[in-house]
Amino acid sequence: MEKHIPKLFGLVLSGGKSTRMGTDKGAISYHGIPQQEFLYHLLEGLCEQVFVSLREDQKNTLPKAIPTILDKNEFKGPYNGLLSAQKEYPDAAWLVLACDLPLMDAFALKELIDQRDSTKNATAFALRSHPLPEPLCAIWEPHALFASKSYLENGTSTCPRKFLINHNTKLVYPKNENVLLNANSMEEYHAAMAQISN
Numbered sequence: 001m002e003k004h005i006p007k008l009f010g011l012v013l014s015g016g017k018s019t020r021m022g023t024d025k026g027a028i029s030y031h032g033i034p035q036q037e038f039l040y041h042l043l044e045g046l047c048e049q050v051f052v053s054l055r056e057d058q059k060n061t062l063p064k065a066i067p068t069i070l071d072k073n074e075f076k077g078p079y080n081g082l083l084s085a086q087k088e089y090p091d092a093a094w095l096v097l098a099c100d101l102p103l104m105d106a107f108a109l110k111e112l113i114d115q116r117d118s119t120k121n122a123t124a125f126a127l128r129s130h131p132l133p134e135p136l137c138a139i140w141e142p143h144a145l146f147a148s149k150s151y152l153e154n155g156t157s158t159c160p161r162k163f164l165i166n167h168n169t170k171l172v173y174p175k176n177e178n179v180l181l182n183a184n185s186m187e188e189y190h191a192a193m194a195q196i197s198n
Helices: 035-044 079-088 106-114 142-154 160-165 186-197
Strands: 008-013 049-054 068-070 093-098 122-125 137-140 169-172
Touching (some): 008 079, 035 049, 035 093, 035 106, 049 079, 068 079, 079 093, 093 106
Parallel strands (some): 008 049, 008 093
Antiparallel strands (some): 093 137
16 A cells, blocks of 8 residues: 655745845845745745745735735744644645845755655754754654654744754755755845855
């Protein structure tokens, strides 16, 4: 009997406060359009359905054609958007991308999807020099998200990386590690722009 593999949905996490950047990271344009829209379109060609995760006060910042899931504010940090999405579609696996990944591309996302192991809690990108899962550049299986709720309710941490470190995660090392560059400050923004323009 063939094993059931949960359908794969995409989620761009754009509901953070962007405190260090000083401006909404999802609205920054690296490729001619706001980054949250750029990532949405990357995922659109790879997942059954794709959504952008937003706070209530951001809900009118995207074109109407882009589906959104509003944060339900039941959990803290990045889990807020992730578990809000899981509540809407509990049977889906989620390919999650933080909106602060300006160098992410379709080739890398295909690498991640091709190496997905649905029997694990997640399949996550990692750096060879720092082999820890990147929870916001990962495929979260449905059973991992259900387990995450207990982890949050019973534990002392709200960190999705700590959850993945301790819960059977497959690590994938992208051929181009630059795709994992996070831009959380203006300095990192300029570094990303320098790489994009080369």
